Amino acid sequence: MAAAEPTAHDLIAQHRPTLDQALEAIRTRAYWSPHPEHPKAYGENGSLDAAAGKAAFDALLNTRLDLGQPGTDDWVGEETSPYGIALGVTYPHADVDVLLPAMTAGQRAWREAGAEVRAVVCLEILKRIADRTHEFAHAVMHTSGQAFMMAFQAGGPHAQDRGLEAVAYAYAEQVRTPGTAEWSKPQGKRDPLAMTKTFTPVPRGVALLVGCNTFPTWNGYPGLFASLATGNAVLVKPHPRAVLPLALTVGVAREVLAAAGFDANLVALAAERPGEGIAKTLATRPEIKIIDYTGSASFGDWLEANARQAQVYTEKAGVNTVVVESTAHYKGMLANLAFSLSLYSGQMCTTPQNLLIPRDGIRTDEGPKTYDEVVADLARSVDGLLGDDARANALLGAIVNPDVKARLEAAAGLGEVALASREVANPEFPDAVVRTPVIVKLDGAKPDDEAAYMSECFGPVSFAVAVDSGADALALLRRTVRDKGAMTVGAYTTDPEFERDVEEVCLAEAAQLSLNLTGGVYVNQTAAFSDFHGSGGNPAANAALTDGAFVANRFRVVEVRRDA
Amino acid sequence: MAAAEPTAHDLIAQHRPTLDQALEAIRTRAYWSPHPEHPKAYGENGSLDAAAGKAAFDALLNTRLDLGQPGTDDWVGEETSPYGIALGVTYPHADVDVLLPAMTAGQRAWREAGAEVRAVVCLEILKRIADRTHEFAHAVMHTSGQAFMMAFQAGGPHAQDRGLEAVAYAYAEQVRTPGTAEWSKPQGKRDPLAMTKTFTPVPRGVALLVGCNTFPTWNGYPGLFASLATGNAVLVKPHPRAVLPLALTVGVAREVLAAAGFDANLVALAAERPGEGIAKTLATRPEIKIIDYTGSASFGDWLEANARQAQVYTEKAGVNTVVVESTAHYKGMLANLAFSLSLYSGQMCTTPQNLLIPRDGIRTDEGPKTYDEVVADLARSVDGLLGDDARANALLGAIVNPDVKARLEAAAGLGEVALASREVANPEFPDAVVRTPVIVKLDGAKPDDEAAYMSECFGPVSFAVAVDSGADALALLRRTVRDKGAMTVGAYTTDPEFERDVEEVCLAEAAQLSLNLTGGVYVNQTAAFSDFHGSGGNPAANAALTDGAFVANRFRVVEVRRDA
Incomplete structure (x- = not known):
């Protein structure tokens, strides 16, 4: 780790106040966001301004995005912007028999880091993404077809808000059970029975995020950060037409994990060849214990029926x-x-x-x-x-x-x-x-x-x-x-x-x-920390963004008890 | 409602302190129980002592246990105690096409009662069960084959603890989101966007509890009370060899619900004829949205694979x-x-x-x-x-x-x-x-x-x-x-x-x-409020008793927002 890289302790000092504000926001559900919506708010404190963000995006075009992943057997990518530009970016194609085992190698250290360190590492990932909001905005625009301002806001601060919200829920859920407890049960005139108990949140394994075409970051970040913050590794399988925003995200996550002393392979990308359909293959791998999916009802239903080894969170289709x-x-x-x-x-x-x-x-x-x-x-x-x-x-x-x-x-x-x-x-x-x-x-x-x-x-x-x-x-x-x-x-x-x-x-x-919406809030918009996106209770989606149920089953609690 | 029956307000006054203690216990996981383990602790304040409990049990033998359920088309029951006694108790056999619709009739009022009233109604059910612990002990003994003292403790106070624990988790989960929020988003020089939002926990529908032979109350109460406290109706399908303890439980629940002004049919019994196998039929009914099951791995796996319309919580088998x-x-x-x-x-x-x-x-x-x-x-x-x-x-x-x-x-x-x-x-x-x-x-x-x-x-x-x-x-x-x-x-x-x-x-x-257990705590015993029963993370069970994940998906939160 380079000397300038932040330690876990630094990250706690830097991000704990934000985490606390997020925890308060999900409790009150009043308005809050640490991520500015206005493009002109960027350009200071290390964030890219409009020109630098555009330049960074342009520099990505027609390049190979080498994430340094193990098991890379090829380079793939054929994204064409809905605005007509061929992006020309290629991404690692993974031999999953190499990549998946590599993703589990760092899981013990990530588990042992504990809920707070995982949360602040996630916040550092979000912070570095936020600094590149202008660059991400172009990546979202040229994959989803959103107009620039929407790509900027929904793909940038609003997506980051949703990611942060998921981290807050994940953290809160993991600390509901104390790390240790002293248990002493009276036995009348005899000595009490006394036990010392420890409780440790443990991850389920490798989580799979199946991204969508229209909102790669907004719909992707909740699952990604909920899984990572609860100790899981996360394999990101983007939509073939919207790889770049999530590939950049994976790149930032790998950089932050490594800088903080963890295994970069805790987050990896699974780009695919045209027509390869690797989501189906990955979804039923025994290593995959969690799946987050946004997309068609037919594939969502398929996942729910077939990925039986995994917890499956789907947002499918509805008739509004x-x-x-x-x-x-x-x-x-x-x-x-x-x-x-x-x-x-x-x-x-x-x-x-x-x-x-x-x-x-x-x-x-x-x-x-x-x-x-x-x-x-x-x-x-x-x-x-x-x-x-x-x-x-x-x-x-x-x-x-x-x-x-x-x-x-x-x-x-x-x-x-x-x-x-x-x-x-x-x-x-x-x-x-x-x-x-x-x-x-x-x-x-x-x-x-x-x-x-x-x-x-x-x-x-x-x-x-x-x-x-x-x-x-x-x-x-x-x-x-x-x-x-x-x-x-x-x-x-x-x-x-x-x-x-x-x-x-x-x-x-x-x-x-x-x-009776007649002003500047629209039925199709939801605000993180306050509005639920979907309910998880009707056929359109089996989960809501974000509530306790969205995070509580991404980890389990293991108790070890001893005579005190 | 008879004049002597408690109102919701009375129940809050009576049980809120217990609920608060339970909430504190699941937070600290220190020792706590409001239910005495010693048989001699019973006999005052309305509870049955040993002789009265035995007499009450004896009076049940060779009778028809009429729960007053709609759609009763027959009377069934062939329990023989592992101690050799034919119980001779018969129970209502339900026409589920009549019973299931009747169970949904009271759901709106139960939902509208809110989390706190539901919790204290559940605590009143548990209180009346606790008063009859001696009677339940014989019922558990003569269905499970447990020795009397174990039937008394595990089937009585320990089961009641597990039920109360589930109520506490269910309550805590439902009040994590506030009932209302005022949301005001700054808009620079313009007026802020301001919304008034309400958040309401809503049940999933009818829950099915599939009981087991060996611990009908201990293994049954967590799911029963978690579902009921989150606003669902609960249909109890006991093991054919262990009907009586759960039938008595259903009877108490119906009595308390009616006394508190709710529809008694929110809790009902589904006893079956020998070899009828109604669990399979019920488990795939569209009304059934939640299933709790304890028993063989084969039927647990079948439920997980086939009851796709429901949230399925299973405790199956393992090799310890x-x-x-x-x-x-x-x-x-x-x-x-x-x-x-x-x-x-x-x-x-x-x-x-x-x-x-x-x-x-x-x-x-x-x-x-x-x-x-x-x-x-x-x-x-x-x-x-x-x-x-x-x-x-x-x-x-x-x-x-x-x-x-x-x-x-x-x-x-x-x-x-x-x-x-x-x-x-x-x-x-x-x-x-x-x-x-x-x-x-x-x-x-x-x-x-x-x-x-x-x-x-x-x-x-x-x-x-x-x-x-x-x-x-x-x-x-x-x-x-x-x-x-x-x-x-x-x-x-x-x-x-x-x-x-x-x-x-x-x-x-x-x-x-x-x-290194060498004293009076045994590997096969877990204490409610402190120990988790199972982890939900290995093939023996897909859920733990009790944690956030056990309750969080039994209800959903519906948001209604308006311009403020």
């Missing part, structure tokens, strides 16, 4: 609903919904898909509005929001892959189009596929339409579903969450009884509910 | 090992081991099976002892402990079923018998099958012997396995835990380095270790 029953702020509702439908071209697992609107219309502060009026006004709001191409590009980002584009194009054939999707030119990246969202009118009572609105149509597609009444909307909401799952539910109502009823549906079906 | 490397208290070691092998005829999931002893012998405070000497001395210790028939009966209890008797009889053919099992006459219950344990010598290096010592042989059978060295013992210990699982590991050593090595094996393989 917004119930529009009435509103006291019609314009605010329209603006809020328009933004939610447009952000990142609706390519979020939290984007609303089905807008349930009574066919007889709704009450608003601007008087009654018919179903047709509401849909037309919403279409106009989206149009207004995205009328300027520069603003549209900044909000929409690029379509992440051809499947999403195909679904978007097919959606127009599913019903009457209330708002047609249009192409937006991106002057900086002419090859980017940028599209505004489509809104299609469907009838909740027509079986043909049901096939459309009861399936997830991931991308910039939403359905304005005419329902018979508010009660009918609630029945459909309940059925949708129960059968298809939902990451988010939204509702607009001025009727206290209806509000209680929609809350009851969400409580009964375990769906996270946003009520 | 004691490593005998050296000792500073030879007599104490022999006495301690003799007791562990004899208690309840070794019919505990925690009883040691394999005693690994170096073939060259061990160092002791009485000089070196050869392998043969150690085994012979241990045999003599067991003989001495059980030489008096009255004492033998009080320790051994009865053989619980013919399978155990058959295994015991077959064990003598597996190798050289160091201690033969003998029949003990029970003057009070002449039909009881009472047997002392057998100790068989095996050679760790012989493949034929390995087939015996690497399988679980549940019952009063232990193997003195000759190993090449301490290091060989550790290698075998590691392999045994990894491949077969273990609820307990014991070790005797005076060598600090060997002690560290055995600890390391247990930490690496997630096994609970007792070191």
Whole structure:
């Protein structure tokens, strides 16, 4: 270890206050973040500013990212940015029969370090990632297709927040049981029975993180840091189209682990050849004891059914609903919904898909509005929001892959189009596929339409579903969450009884509910330390980010007891 | 509700101090129990004394235990005590298509009661069970075959402790997230974004408890109370040979729930006809979202593989090992081991099976002892402990079923018998099958012997396995835990380095270790609030009693957020 590298003691001194703040934040769930959202906040105290971050990203292009991993038998990587750039970065391809054993070599020392040292090492990893937020922003942008500002915020500070939140939960869980206990049981007139007991959190083994295309860091960090902080090694299998952000993450983790005196191989990357499908192979390896996955329901279900040797945490797919029953702020509702439908071209697992609107219309502060009026006004709001191409590009980002584009194009054939999707030119990246969202009118009572609105149509597609009444909307909401799952539910109502009823549906079906959002918070956004992402209680996901259940089974506690 | 019945407010006033003590106990893991172990401690403050408890049990015999459950289509029950008495009690047989829907009717009110009220209702259930400890003791004795004092303690106060411990964990987990939060995010010069958020623990649905024959209450209460305290309904499916203790428990729970103004059907019994095998049917019903199971590895594995709609907590089977490397208290070691092998005829999931002893012998405070000497001395210790028939009966209890008797009889053919099992006459219950344990010598290096010592042989059978060295013992210990699982590991050593090595094996393989026990604490006993039962990290069990992971996924948290 170089003299300048921090010791575990240094790291505790440096990061314990942040850990304590995070522990307080998850307890109060008030607003908190140590990671600035504004790009201009970076450039001091060792962090890269915008120009340096861009330069660092550019320097990565067309290079080999050598992470120094054992068992590297090849170099792979064929990422092309949704903005049209071939990244040209190659990554180590692992012989897993060499890499996996190497990952277990350092586990004892990592376990023996204890929960606090593991937590502050994780915080140092996050700190070094945070310093490179500008560089990561470009990596996220050019793999997910997010617009720069979103890639910066969601891929940077918000992802780091989610990682830190997971570390805080992991730490809190491990220290719930004391390290030692003196146990003395009275025996009447005889001497008490006395035992000295030690309790040690022990890891499960190697954790596998299966990354996703759209939010490689945001969706990846909770599992990665929860597993690492609880003593496990972590093998990161990124989505083949979104390797770079997680490869950089692995690089930072390996650097910090080694600097702190631990085995760098506690974190490693498993990049793959096109079509290799190594997730399936890795997921059933006996060494793999934990899997975190974000992606399609079909592979998530496969993991749950087949990776029986592992704890499996999945975020799959759902059908998100917004119930529009009435509103006291019609314009605010329209603006809020328009933004939610447009952000990142609706390519979020939290984007609303089905807008349930009574066919007889709704009450608003601007008087009654018919179903047709509401849909037309919403279409106009989206149009207004995205009328300027520069603003549209900044909000929409690029379509992440051809499947999403195909679904978007097919959606127009599913019903009457209330708002047609249009192409937006991106002057900086002419090859980017940028599209505004489509809104299609469907009838909740027509079986043909049901096939459309009861399936997830991931991308910039939403359905304005005419329902018979508010009660009918609630029945459909309940059925949708129960059968298809939902990451988010939204509702607009001025009727206290209806509000209680929609809350009851969400409580009964375990769906996270946003009520009457008309300002700058959107149903598709959740804030770490305060909002849960998913509930883990409906088919969309079997875990929530982040709660006790997300961390408590990533380790076990071993007790050793002796006569005192 | 009758005027004399306690309100939720009364129950909080009455039980909150106990809950707080339990919360403190699981935090410090020091000794604590509110449930007296001594039979003479009962008889005041509404609890039944010995005579009243016996009379209450006798009054149950040859009666129909009508729990007032909906959907009762028949009356079933064919329990015969291992002591030879036909109990003659019949129980409701349920039409589950009627019973299961009825169990969900009261779930909303139970959810809305909140974590604290649910906890104190559970504590009231436990209090009324505790008052009837003498009655339950006979019920446990005459279903499990435990001797009276063990049935009293393990089936009474110790089981109640485990239930209370689960309630404390469940309560603590649910209140980790605040009920409400005010979230205010600064926006520079603009007004902050401000949200009001509520967080509500919601149950998963109906939990299924699949009870076991040997410890119906001790192994049943943790899951039952963890599920109930987190807002779920609980369907109790007892072992057909051990229905009565859990049926009485269900009766008390229904009585308390109704008295507190909740739906009695939140807890119900599913007794079955001989050979009906309803556990399989129930386990895959869509209403069943949680399963707790104690029993054979084969059915536990089946549940884990097939009850995919549920969270499954299993305690299965393992091969428990004691490593005998050296000792500073030879007599104490022999006495301690003799007791562990004899208690309840070794019919505990925690009883040691394999005693690994170096073939060259061990160092002791009485000089070196050869392998043969150690085994012979241990045999003599067991003989001495059980030489008096009255004492033998009080320790051994009865053989619980013919399978155990058959295994015991077959064990003598597996190798050289160091201690033969003998029949003990029970003057009070002449039909009881009472047997002392057998100790068989095996050679760790012989493949034929390995087939015996690497399988679980549940019952009063232990193997003195000759190993090449301490290091060989550790290698075998590691392999045994990894491949077969273990609820307990014991070790005797005076060598600090060997002690560290055995600890390391247990930490690496997630096994609970007792070191150098020579007094009144035995490897097969764990104390609630302090000791973990199982680790959940090796094949013997996928959960530990009780930790955060045991409760955290029995409920989910639903967030509702609004603009503030």
